[in-house]
Amino acid sequence: MLAIRDLSKTYPNGVRALKQVSLDIPVGMFGLLGPNGAGKSSLMRTIATLQDPDSGSITLDGRDLLADKPATRRLLGYLPQEFGVYPRVSAETMLDHFAVLKGLVVRSERRAVVESLLRQVNLWEVRKQKLGTFSGGMRQRFGIAQALLGDPKLIIVDEPTAGLDPEERNRFLNLLAEIGEKVVVILSTHIVEDVTDLCPRMAIIAQGQVLLSGQPGDTIAALAGRVWRREVPKAALEEYRRRLVVLSTRLVGGRTIVHVLADARPEDGFVSVDPDLEDVYFGELRRHAMRAA
Numbered sequence: 001m002l003a004i005r006d007l008s009k010t011y012p013n014g015v016r017a018l019k020q021v022s023l024d025i026p027v028g029m030f031g032l033l034g035p036n037g038a039g040k041s042s043l044m045r046t047i048a049t050l051q052d053p054d055s056g057s058i059t060l061d062g063r064d065l066l067a068d069k070p071a072t073r074r075l076l077g078y079l080p081q082e083f084g085v086y087p088r089v090s091a092e093t094m095l096d097h098f099a100v101l102k103g104l105v106v107r108s109e110r111r112a113v114v115e116s117l118l119r120q121v122n123l124w125e126v127r128k129q130k131l132g133t134f135s136g137g138m139r140q141r142f143g144i145a146q147a148l149l150g151d152p153k154l155i156i157v158d159e160p161t162a163g164l165d166p167e168e169r170n171r172f173l174n175l176l177a178e179i180g181e182k183v184v185v186i187l188s189t190h191i192v193e194d195v196t197d198l199c200p201r202m203a204i205i206a207q208g209q210v211l212l213s214g215q216p217g218d219t220i221a222a223l224a225g226r227v228w229r230r231e232v233p234k235a236a237l238e239e240y241r242r243r244l245v246v247l248s249t250r251l252v253g254g255r256t257i258v259h260v261l262a263d264a265r266p267e268d269g270f271v272s273v274d275p276d277l278e279d280v281y282f283g284e285l286r287r288h289a290m291r292a293a
């Protein structure tokens with residue numbers, strides 16, 4: 001279990017990126033959901049010991065991760081948001097190089113590990129291909145292979161599915177789900193479906209604060225009977241926003257559909273809908289914005 005307690009971070013320019021963040025993250029996939037600038041990368045980088053918090057603690061099964069950074073890095077696999085590779089180097093050579101950096105110095109052992117990882121991420125057939133020729137999804141799968149070097153106990157992947165087409169995204173998420181059966185995997189994303197599809201536990205963060213954490217199903221159930229849907233003229237949207245708690249607006253086949261949060265039918269024309277995680281997410285962001293105003 002990864003335990004994060006009261007983690008705060010203010011950058012030198014005065015931005016408070018993390019405000020007393022506390023989370024308990026068990027083995028399995030954990031979705032960290034938040035809009036741009038929420039503090040997801042700041043939290044990921046802090047857990048990965050790439051930057052220090054101002055205060056707070058992070059422990060993995062009781063072990064202080066911030067105390068001994070080299071030891072923490074040995075436990076950790078990290079796929080950062082911007083994962084640079086040498087475009088002219090083949091996948092196999094690059095992974096072999098990363099393996100040396102991870103301390104796998106015995107050549108025969110290293111070869112076996114590199115082969116097994118390339119097979120696991122389904123890149124064995126293209127191992128001789130230069131990384132610069134890889135598609136976005138292939139590059140991300142390569143990123144996971146390097147993150148898995150050294151049998152990490154904790155894996156952090158920062159917005160890995162942005163820019164992937166649906167098929168590549170699915171393949172990537174399935175791979176993560178397999179890995180998540182044995183170790184703690186933290187997946188940061190602003191894509192709600194990534195969490196719905198994959199994560200038994202999650203948290204929503206915005207402006208450096210945890211707004212909600214728990215099991216997606218429980219948070220969705222808490223909204224049962226309180227989400228209403230209606231098609232509205234586009235021109236009337238602003239007025240709806242002023243009068244009602246509008247969770248989301250969607251264009252469906254050229255028509256504008258709003259989701260509204262209310263304990264009872266807000267007015268004629270609204271029908272009750274089964275809530276989903278997107279309703280939970282937008283509801284929390286909306287509540288937070290209203291509190292902050």
Ligand SMILES: Nc1ncnc2c1ncn2[C@@H]1O[C@H](COP(=O)(O)OP(=O)(O)OP(=O)(O)O)[C@@H](O)[C@H]1O
Binds near residue numbers: 011017036
């Ligand atoms: N090195 C830095 N120096 C100053 N401010 C920073 C730094 N890194 C991030 N920030 C600011 O901290 C806040 C949180 O940023 P962070 O990158 O952690 O968010 P995020 O949730 O990962 O966003 P995104 O989805 O856009 O990547 C933002 O306001 C950002 O501008």
